Amino acid sequence: MNNTKKFSVCLAVLLLSCFMVFGTATANTLTVGSDSGDVGYTATLPITMSLDQGVEVGGVAFTLGYDPDIFEFVGLEQETKAISDASEYYTTTTGEAGTYTGYTAEVVGDTLFYQANDLADPDGNKFGRVAVAAASARALTGTRLFKAKFRIKGGDGTYPIELLKTIIENPDAGYDAPTFIPVLVGMPAAYSNAQGYYPTPVYTASLEGGSITVHAPEYTISGSVTYQGGTQANGSVVELQKPMAAAGGYWYVDETTVRNGTYSFTEPAGSYRLVVHPYDPMYLEATSDPFDLTATNVTVDFTLASGAERKNGTVTVNGQVLRGVRVKVFDADGNLVGIYPVNDQGYFETQPLAPGDYTYYAVYGNQE
Structure with a gap:
């Protein structure tokens, strides 16, 4: 069985086609590293693998969990082994189906082929889940698989990057209900069995997530709040809100009370809006337009209209x-x-x- 055939079988097993697999309990570990940086920085987290003695792995499957309000998934980067999503070997001609070219035994054997799907709803809103599957024609050596890269959009503090089992629901592949797929897939047997399958072991693994620490500069959101006619709206409550990325709407961040006709917040960069709840019930609540707090302070003044x-x-x-x-x-x-x-x-x-x-x-x- 040549290297190309081995790669095809391994990738097919990893991506849930119909090859026979059998489970083996071992002390294997998959780990995501940690990084830190300011807003705008692209964090790089190594994904490493530790295998029990005698275990040979040709493929991995897992899901990275992240906060889409704080981070943007950028992609995977090469570590010790060359990686590819196979796009450079895929050619198309207008009106014809695409074909793969350039697959030599040397290329296949030296490359870790992968898919990384940053899951989103039909409107493009990210779920904060990246499903990763990768396979190699030769057993993976070394502990460092690749690096996961996330751009920091906002936030302040330390945020987890989860490492989770991938769930599949695909009736065409025999998965009518949501099912966890194996984290580690071994190398297929050199010869098929009586049923025509190439038996391939799958292994359990402990999953250890990582984190990204955001060092966010802080800026001031401030302004005045007066009633119609110019009287200071002292005692009114100014509420600070942030937009929810996927669900829509806004969630509560903080609040402060108007004193001497003014209010102030100190917050990291991000998108916000303000809602003023008048102390005097004769006046109407007011909501600002959404605004971005980036590299400078922001002033938002309110004049509350009479609702009496x-x-x-x-x-x-x-x-x-x-x-x-x-x-x-x-x-x-x-x-x-x-x-x-x-x-x-x-x-x-x-x-x-x-x-x-x-x-x-x-x-x-x-x-x-």
């Missing part, structure tokens, strides 16, 4: 005005806001009321 409104209406009984009727007004919590008289035309009007829902009762004497 006088409520009015007409009270009649069977179409007739009844003298002496009053209107009781209650807020959404059932608290009495005020009692207002009805004039000779049945008309009433309240004092300015804060935004919200109210309930009205017509009262005549002791009756409602």
Whole structure:
């Protein structure tokens, strides 16, 4: 069996075709390293393999877990063994199916061929999961497989890079339900068995994740908050929020109280927005446009619009005005806001009321 044939069988096993495999329990370990840097830096994490004595591995499969709000997966980089996604050997002609060229026994034997799929939804939002599968025609030697690279987009502190088993659900390959696939695949036998398969061992492995520490410079988000008319909106609460990458919407980061008409936050670079909750209920909540905090401080000022409104209406009984009727007004919590008289035309009007829902009762004497 030549090297090209061995590679084809190994890759097929790794990518879940129909070759027979059998499990073997061994003390193998797959490990992701750690790195650190500032926002904008591309972190490089070595992925290493430690094998039990006598174990020969031709392929690996695993999933890298990361926070897509903090990092962007850049790709895999060569370590001690040449790596390739096979794109340089794939040629196409308009109107024809693609074909592989350039596969020599030497190239195949000296190269670790891989796929790295940064999973995303149909809109391109990343899940923070990179499914990696790699195979070689010859047993992998040395402990360093390749390097995983992540660009730091934001954040501050240490974040895990998980190393997980890959889950497959592919009815065409016989996996009707989600199934964990082997982490380590051995070398196929030199000869097929009676069923025409090349028996290939699979091995268990301990998975040890790594981390990236972000040293983020911090900048100031500040501004003034006043009510319409110029009065300082002291006591109002300014809430800082960040967008959620995949789910949409925003999540809470921090809050502060307006004092002397101003507020301030000190935060690392990233995307944010602000929401002001007025202390005076007669004024409306305000939300800023989203903005990026990058290499400079940001100022966002607010003028809160008045939301107070006088409520009015007409009270009649069977179409007739009844003298002496009053209107009781209650807020959404059932608290009495005020009692207002009805004039000779049945008309009433309240004092300015804060935004919200109210309930009205017509009262005549002791009756409602």
